[in-house]
Amino acid sequence: MSTFEPSAFWHPFADMSAVAGNDLVIASGQGAHVTTEDGRSFLDATAALWYCNVGHGRAEIGDAVMRQMSSIAAYSNFGDMATRVTLDLADRLSALAPMDDAKVFFTSGGSDAVDTAVKIVRRYWSLQGHPARTTIITRERSYHGMHMAGTSLAGIAANRDGYGPLDAGVATVPWDDADALAATIDELGPDHVAAFFCEPVIGAGGVYPPPEGYLSAARAVCRERGVLFVADEVISGYGRTGRMFASEGLDPDLVLTAKGLTSGYLPMGAVLVAGSVARPFWETPGFVWRHGYTYSGHASAAAAAMANLDILESEGLIDRVAGLELALTAALIDLRSHEWVVDVRSGTGLLGAVQIDPEVLAADATAMPRVIGGLRERGVLTRGLADGSLQVSPSFVVTRDELNVLSAAIDGALVAAGSTRPASRPADDARDVLPEITSDEAGGFGSSDERLLADVPPHHGS
Numbered sequence: 477m478s479t480f481e482p483s484a485f486w487h488p489f490a491d492m493s494a495v496a497g498n499d500l501v502i503a504s505g506q507g508a509h510v511t512t513e514d515g516r517s518f519l520d521a522t523a524a525l526w527y528c529n530v531g532h533g534r535a536e537i538g539d540a541v542m543r544q545m546s547s548i549a550a551y552s553n554f555g556d557m558a559t560r561v562t563l564d565l566a567d568r569l570s571a572l573a574p575m576d577d578a579k580v581f582f583t584s585g586g587s588d589a590v591d592t593a594v595k596i597v598r599r600y601w602s603l604q605g606h607p608a609r610t611t612i613i614t615r616e617r618s619y620h621g622m623h624m625a626g627t628s629l630a631g632i633a634a635n636r637d638g639y640g641p642l643d644a645g646v647a648t649v650p651w652d653d654a655d656a657l658a659a660t661i662d663e664l665g666p667d668h669v670a671a672f673f674c675e676p677v678i679g680a681g682g683v684y685p686p687p688e689g690y691l692s693a694a695r696a697v698c699r700e701r702g703v704l705f706v707a708d709e710v711i712s713g714y715g716r717t718g719r720m721f722a723s724e725g726l727d728p729d730l731v732l733t734a735k736g737l738t739s740g741y742l743p744m745g746a747v748l749v750a751g752s753v754a755r756p757f758w759e760t761p762g763f764v765w766r767h768g769y770t771y772s773g774h775a776s777a778a779a780a781a782m783a784n785l786d787i788l789e790s791e792g793l794i795d796r797v798a799g800l801e802l803a804l805t806a807a808l809i810d811l812r813s814h815e816w817v818v819d820v821r822s823g824t825g826l827l828g829a830v831q832i833d834p835e836v837l838a839a840d841a842t843a844m845p846r847v848i849g850g851l852r853e854r855g856v857l858t859r860g861l862a863d864g865s866l867q868v869s870p871s872f873v874v875t876r877d878e879l880n881v882l883s884a885a886i887d888g889a890l891v892a893a894g895s896t897r898p899a900s901r902p903a904d905d906a907r908d909v910l911p912e913i914t915s916d917e918a919g920g921f922g923s924s925d926e927r928l929l930a931d932v933p934p935h936h937g938s
């Protein structure tokens with residue numbers, strides 16, 4: 477981190493009083509690693525913001541985008557107009573979608589997808605002659621982006637604060653209790669509920685995999701009451717859990733995607749809509765759904781998505797994620813012996829979190845920044861999530877050795893920040909059931925840069 481004249485750049489989710497002039501400027505990336513402008517190399521433990529699934533530096537995506545831009549970069553897709561790559565991508569996503577006869581509405585990112593979905597479900601019910609079905613149910617801990625719809629749906633309470641009245645037609649349920657969902661719908665009256673929004677694995681709220689049986693039970697609750705089931709797969713979509721979609725088998729009504737659609741090479745989102753829900757929009761003569769974004773179906777972004785999906789398929793990266801799931805657990809599990817660690821969550825592909833004790837974080841506001849700073853000293857880039865856990869969501873090309881490097885760096889950063897642990901890391905029972913993993917914990921992740929020893933990053937609001 478260098479201190480220099482602040483630029484005018486207003487960072488998202490940042491304490492600008494601390495960040496201004498202290499930007500960590502990322503200059504390049506290759507695979508699961510990035511390099512800063514001043515030449516430091518980091519293992520990217522988060523795949524940027526959960527999106528760079530195929531890894532950094534994929535020239536073939538750049539080439540595909542350049543080819544598209546050389547013919548036509550983009551054109552309006554409003555009304556009857558289209559670009560060929562947009563049509564092709566829609567058909568490809570429809571074939572991949574975990575529901576029948578999916579139609580695809582493109583957006584510029586995940587928050588747009590959430591906004592679009594809220595409008596689709598309410599409009600669907602009004603077209604079906606049930607205009608009172610407007611309430612959206614969301615879960616505690618959930619994150620559904622930052623537009624006003626997503627802000628209203630935020631299960632992370634701090635993300636709702638300070639904006640005056642938000643959408644009043646929102647009800648919140650516990651994140652892990654399908655019976656509570658049923659009770660809430662029954663209390664509101666099913667005839668007033670449009671949809672249930674659900675991240676199959678809660679992401680920004682702290683990486684909470686669904687309790688055993690929760691998703692299918694919640695799906696059944698919705699089906700029995702005629703409530704639409706919306707899977708927000710902005711993080712989990714396109715392979716992060718070791719399956720193309722985490723809602724496979726649930727027959728969701730809508731699936732919201734973004735991030736991994738292009739691995740972030742260009743911004744794009746897509747709402748996959750079951751044919752049965754799309755039908756009134758598609759088959760009502762004279763009806764125009766007055767919704768869409770300037771960049772809905774942007775041709776160059778669509779070209780990036782096609783090339784990204786080609787890589788996922790040709791390199792078998794989703795199988796690779798499934799194969800690394802246990803290795804991630806094996807790498808992280810011993811961290812539970814740390815005084816400051818109250819939980820380690822994993823078991824859903826390449827999604828994990830190391831939960832720091834909330835009491836430690838409440839007692840010492842520098843604890844999390846010091847841990848993050850210690851990780852940077854050890855060559856690992858990650859961040860704290862809303863509940864005070866460390867995010868672990870590397871790109872799909874990460875190796876087993878790199879997962880062990882990551883774990884060793886977390887261990888070292890925790891010790892340096894003041895957390896104690898048994899002198900030798902315990903042979904945890906759970907390890908016995910895990911397959912052999914290779915390790916290069918002997919080295920390779922440290923940094924000898926003296927300047928980093930005092931490098932505590934400014935607090936990024938989490």
Ligand SMILES: Cc1ncc(COP(=O)(O)O)c(C=O)c1O
Pocket residue numbers: 585586587588590619620621622675679680708709710711734735
């Ligand atoms: C589950 C979920 N939904 C929606 C969003 C919003 O996506 P975007 O930041 O692209 O607007 C995110 C972003 O992290 C997300 O994790």
